[in-house]
Amino acid sequence: MTTLRPFTCDDMYKFNNVNLDPLTETYGLSFYMQYLAHWPEYFQVAESPSGEIMGYIMGKAEGIGDNWHGHVTALTVSPYFRRLGLAASLMNFLEEVSEKKRTYFVDLFVRVSNKVAINMYKNLGYIVYRTVLEYYSGDPDEDAYDMRKACSRDTDKKSVVPLTHPVRPEEVD
Amino acid sequence: MSKAQSNNMHVLDTAVVERRLRPIYDWLDSGNNKKALQECDKVLKKAPNLHCAKALKALTLHRMGKGSESRVILEALTNEKPTDDATLQAMTLCYREMQELEKICRLYETAVRIDPTNEELHTHLFMSYVRISDFKLQQQSAMALYKLKPKNPYYCWAVMSIILQATRGEGCRDPLKRKLLLSLAERMFDKLLTENKIDAEQEVQLYVMILDLLGKQEEVVAVLDGPLGAKLQCTNFGLVKMTYLKKMQRWKDVNLICKSILAESADRWDIWKEYIHSVFELMYQQTQTSGQENSDGGDNIVETADDTPEKAHEFICRMVESGADNGYVLRGPFLARFQLCSRMSSRGMDTNDLFGDEIELFMEYFRKFGHKPCCVSDLRIFLNLLLTPKKTELSSRLMKDVGISATSVPQSEAQMQRHICAVQLSRLCGSHRDLSPEHLKALITALTLHYQHGYQTYGRGLLSTDLAPCDPYALLAAHLLYDLAQIEQKSDAVVVALALLERLLSNSPSNFHGKLLAVRLYHCLGGGTKALEMYSSLDVKHLQLDSLGYIHCARMMTTGLFTLCTNLFDATLKFFSSNYKDSSDHLTFSYKFGSFTKLDEFMDFRERMNNSLHYATVGVDRIVLKLVECMSLDTLYSITISPKEDKIEWNCLRDNHDLGVFLSWDPESIENAPEDWQESKALFEQDVRFLRLRTSILWTMAAAVDIVKSLDGDRQRHVEALRNALDQWKALHQKTLSDNFPPIQQNLLPLPMPSRLHGSLAAPYCPVFSSFLDFFLSMMGNDSHHTMECVKCIEEELDKLTDFLRDATIKKSNDLMARRKSLELAVNCVEIISITSLICVLCGELVKPVQVKKGKKKSCDTKNKEYVFSVADKLKKEMNNFCDILQDWIDANPEDHVFNMLESLNLNSTENILEKIHYSYKIANREMQLILKTKIKLLT
Numbered sequence A: 001m002t003t004l005r006p007f008t009c010d011d012m013y014k015f016n017n018v019n020l021d022p023l024t025e026t027y028g029l030s031f032y033m034q035y036l037a038h039w040p041e042y043f044q045v046a047e048s049p050s051g052e053i054m055g056y057i058m059g060k061a062e063g064i065g066d067n068w069h070g071h072v073t074a075l076t077v078s079p080y081f082r083r084l085g086l087a088a089s090l091m092n093f094l095e096e097v098s099e100k101k102r103t104y105f106v107d108l109f110v111r112v113s114n115k116v117a118i119n120m121y122k123n124l125g126y127i128v129y130r131t132v133l134e135y136y137s138g139d140p141d142e143d144a145y146d147m148r149k150a151c152s153r154d155t156d157k158k159s160v161v162p163l164t165h166p167v168r169p170e171e172v173d
Numbered sequence B: 001m002s003k004a005q006s007n008n009m010h011v012l013d014t015a016v017v018e019r020r021l022r023p024i025y026d027w028l029d030s031g032n033n034k035k036a037l038q039e040c041d042k043v044l045k046k047a048p049n050l051h052c053a054k055a056l057k058a059l060t061l062h063r064m065g066k067g068s069e070s071r072v073i074l075e076a077l078t079n080e081k082p083t084d085d086a087t088l089q090a091m092t093l094c095y096r097e098m099q100e101l102e103k104i105c106r107l108y109e110t111a112v113r114i115d116p117t118n119e120e121l122h123t124h125l126f127m128s129y130v131r132i133s134d135f136k137l138q139q140q141s142a143m144a145l146y147k148l149k150p151k152n153p154y155y156c157w158a159v160m161s162i163i164l165q166a167t168r169g170e171g172c173r174d175p176l177k178r179k180l181l182l183s184l185a186e187r188m189f190d191k192l193l194t195e196n197k198i199d200a201e202q203e204v205q206l207y208v209m210i211l212d213l214l215g216k217q218e219e220v221v222a223v224l225d226g227p228l229g230a231k232l233q234c235t236n237f238g239l240v241k242m243t244y245l246k247k248m249q250r251w252k253d254v255n256l257i258c259k260s261i262l263a264e265s266a267d268r269w270d271i272w273k274e275y276i277h278s279v280f281e282l283m284y285q286q287t288q289t290s291g292q293e294n295s296d297g298g299d300n301i302v303e304t305a306d307d308t309p310e311k312a313h314e315f316i317c318r319m320v321e322s323g324a325d326n327g328y329v330l331r332g333p334f335l336a337r338f339q340l341c342s343r344m345s346s347r348g349m350d351t352n353d354l355f356g357d358e359i360e361l362f363m364e365y366f367r368k369f370g371h372k373p374c375c376v377s378d379l380r381i382f383l384n385l386l387l388t389p390k391k392t393e394l395s396s397r398l399m400k401d402v403g404i405s406a407t408s409v410p411q412s413e414a415q416m417q418r419h420i421c422a423v424q425l426s427r428l429c430g431s432h433r434d435l436s437p438e439h440l441k442a443l444i445t446a447l448t449l450h451y452q453h454g455y456q457t458y459g460r461g462l463l464s465t466d467l468a469p470c471d472p473y474a475l476l477a478a479h480l481l482y483d484l485a486q487i488e489q490k491s492d493a494v495v496v497a498l499a500l501l502e503r504l505l506s507n508s509p510s511n512f513h514g515k516l517l518a519v520r521l522y523h524c525l526g527g528g529t530k531a532l533e534m535y536s537s538l539d540v541k542h543l544q545l546d547s548l549g550y551i552h553c554a555r556m557m558t559t560g561l562f563t564l565c566t567n568l569f570d571a572t573l574k575f576f577s578s579n580y581k582d583s584s585d586h587l588t589f590s591y592k593f594g595s596f597t598k599l600d601e602f603m604d605f606r607e608r609m610n611n612s613l614h615y616a617t618v619g620v621d622r623i624v625l626k627l628v629e630c631m632s633l634d635t636l637y638s639i640t641i642s643p644k645e646d647k648i649e650w651n652c653l654r655d656n657h658d659l660g661v662f663l664s665w666d667p668e669s670i671e672n673a674p675e676d677w678q679e680s681k682a683l684f685e686q687d688v689r690f691l692r693l694r695t696s697i698l699w700t701m702a703a704a705v706d707i708v709k710s711l712d713g714d715r716q717r718h719v720e721a722l723r724n725a726l727d728q729w730k731a732l733h734q735k736t737l738s739d740n741f742p743p744i745q746q747n748l749l750p751l752p753m754p755s756r757l758h759g760s761l762a763a764p765y766c767p768v769f770s771s772f773l774d775f776f777l778s779m780m781g782n783d784s785h786h787t788m789e790c791v792k793c794i795e796e797e798l799d800k801l802t803d804f805l806r807d808a809t810i811k812k813s814n815d816l817m818a819r820r821k822s823l824e825l826a827v828n829c830v831e832i833i834s835i836t837s838l839i840c841v842l843c844g845e846l847v848k849p850v851q852v853k854k855g856k857k858k859s860c861d862t863k864n865k866e867y868v869f870s871v872a873d874k875l876k877k878e879m880n881n882f883c884d885i886l887q888d889w890i891d892a893n894p895e896d897h898v899f900n901m902l903e904s905l906n907l908n909s910t911e912n913i914l915e916k917i918h919y920s921y922k923i924a925n926r927e928m929q930l931i932l933k934t935k936i937k938l939l940t
């Protein structure tokens, strides 16, 4: 039961119920503003019938040549609205936008410890393309999976042939 | 050949320059300003005329707090009219940090004049106007740019600048002007159209925006349906179109579009709402045109518009039947029924034929979705379909349906979730209201046991980042304990609630709802150090400092933990000031990426943040705190006392609190969100008034300091300012007393604590300050008798103040909620006496012999000196009394009433809540005494 609509600045005043979750990062203001200004169509919020924020997705499109791709920067769903297919429909939305932009694939980074999310992405058709060592700084640093799903433009599914070796964060563009 | 050579020379040149400057940038980036300055000087020694090095030196000096030196360099540099990008960028950065955005415009105006064909400089000039929101100059510079380089984006910048003149500039107050400007924008756009130049999606969006503002909905729809519409690939096309169809009241089209969307995805709530709305509009139109048959119809249900609740109901039922979408049972159609029912009943229509007893709707929904936590949030907004007796009935039927009695426990996780939902819904139905303490206690015990059982049975093997499914039991029990404390008017139950929450958090360390509640409850008892500990674990940052500031930061000053306040205040103020600076960049992003639809939003957001009441309050608190902690005259002279550089825009202040972050199942939350409750609005008004009164302290103190600093000729002006400020304060104080604001209720947890206004009126701020300021003013006259009267007045006021402190603390109950109030008042007393001590110090300065004066005046000064001494003595005496009272107060240990209650709930936690809270009081007490002692020293 969702209203999907573009994320607005004022939503940042109300997204605490989602963002206080330990796996959801709260970024500096400029970060959100940059996404809102540059890729507003990729920043969507799911609202409940009573107007609460249930979750949101933030993404972008970038890359040149056959690296032109959609990217999921943040995806999160409030604990009380999980397992309702919300994340799946937000991802679906982002993939549709990417299709319209004719990208070759969609990718994202996820903590290797975030079993729930990894499992979900797999169920949505993503594969682990490569491991990025110590991508998340913290104590200790944590590796990330770079996960990918090919779009229809990538007819040969060239973008989703997994790498055999892990890479360092510097090697990721 | 030669051209290439010279180019090469140039490249070489810039490469050298760049290499030399690199270290400066690096030091600046890493925040090492001292090293940066050394490097600047080094470079300038070699190349004394290198503009960019000078600009960087100015920036460095500014960051080191050497504003005037920085300004000298900048001015000299401006006169040299630099045009190279690096220098201009560095100067821009510097002016930006100084918040002198106009100067950036002047800089680029000059540069463009010297190098008029430089596209980049023109772009910077345009952006500099964006930063100061000068829409007219924006328009001009964008057009100049377009003439230079006829690119569509530049043209669009100009058009957008015209739109802004219409909506936010001169057109905002003058409808005629607005129309004119918008028509101009339209004509400009038509030119692009006829030249067939429109290409990008953003350009079409801009066109739609113009037409929309002109009220030309027909045209918008035509655009959307035409070839331009095809360019809107990423815009949610259907939704945009619907907005306009609605404005044009084309309800039939709305209805049909909705139906076709819903047939595809039946879980779209926004579309269901529009659909049902259109049904009623159509019905209304029907009755207007006297019941013609709706005869256009195909066999396909999606092809006919529904114009009666019956037809809508049929459509909904079909959607229910068509059932699940990729495995999920969709809640959409079920909730649509509620929405339809609710719309009918608000129109006074009989719903019985269609829906039967409403309770059955709820029961059916609960049976389908009760195992999902969202069930409560889904049903909440519809509960008012039921009158009170029906709510009671629903509540007991839900509990019966779950099948858990007083003696049984859930047999599965799903049953537990259903039980939790049922309890939450029943609380929403009001079933926890008006219960006897015994009844409440029984409920609390049951829920606590359910929590413990649930954790043992279904809480194992969770990740530390998970919330346990049984956690809501503990949260509910904590809410009930708070209810109990309100009924008993005793803090015991709050302490128990905190023990329970601590237990919850040791099991589910990520449960932020538990943490938020704990912060709230610790503040309710004045336990600042524990509140801080909890708050820190929430990792509140960035914008949350504003939206969640009310929970902790805004309360800290009342806990007497001055040292801890400093960090919190500084972090908050830094966030606001640096983001306000950044926010002008955000506007430039919008132009850069052509997201014109976001501009209005960005501008509103910028104002919302800058006008935050919390921001203004923290700013004022920070200055008050500096005064309270001030230990020397030099320090006093160095404090910038005027709040927010005098720029509090009182009528624009905004309440940015996110009250919805607290879970609540109070019946009040059925109707609307806590932000919209009457109490929240009352609180806002009181908080604004509090801030006004508090700034009076600052205005008067600022004026007093100015008087002492000023020379004879200039002094009178400041004396007038002080008189004015004091008069205004007294008037405001009187008005506030007679307005007689009642403290907001405390029975609802999502509401913040009562305003600090009440404590600030109870403690004698205005009377004590007035007595001191009158005395201060009398120093400048020759009326010794009057001065003596003033001294007497001070003595009386100080006696009263000490009595007040005694009454407010040792003479009050030892219950922790009462102690919290006492603590707030004690802090206020300490504030009053320590800041008025500063006035006494200032008086001392006034009577210091500056030069030898004429006999008569001198004798008066000696007299005055004596008066000042006697006031200082009185202050010292009372501050010593304060210390004694505070010490006696802290020595009186509260008794432990809660042990039995904890025991009975199996919560005899290792963590002794009471002890920790008492520890917080002790630290606060020590800090207050420390402040007093340093002030005594200052006066000696």
Ligand SMILES: CC(C)(COP(=O)(O)OP(=O)(O)OC[C@H]1O[C@@H](n2cnc3c(N)ncnc32)[C@H](O)[C@@H]1OP(=O)(O)O)[C@@H](O)C(=O)NCCC(=O)NCCS
Pocket: A021, A023, A024, A075, A076, A077, A078, A081, A082, A083, A084, A085, A086, A087, A088, A089, A108, A109, A110, A111, A114, A116, A117, A119, A120, A121, A123, B327
């Ligand atoms: C990851 C997250 C976004 C999932 O949101 P969600 O709305 O609950 O996910 P959905 O309901 O759309 O789930 C889609 C599928 O993912 C899988 N899945 C999701 N949560 C799962 C869980 N807790 N356990 C097992 N599988 C799960 C399931 O296969 C599910 O389909 P199903 O319910 O039909 O079995 C949410 O848990 C979250 O916000 N986590 C914190 C933030 C985060 O980790 N974000 C990802 C960072 S890259």
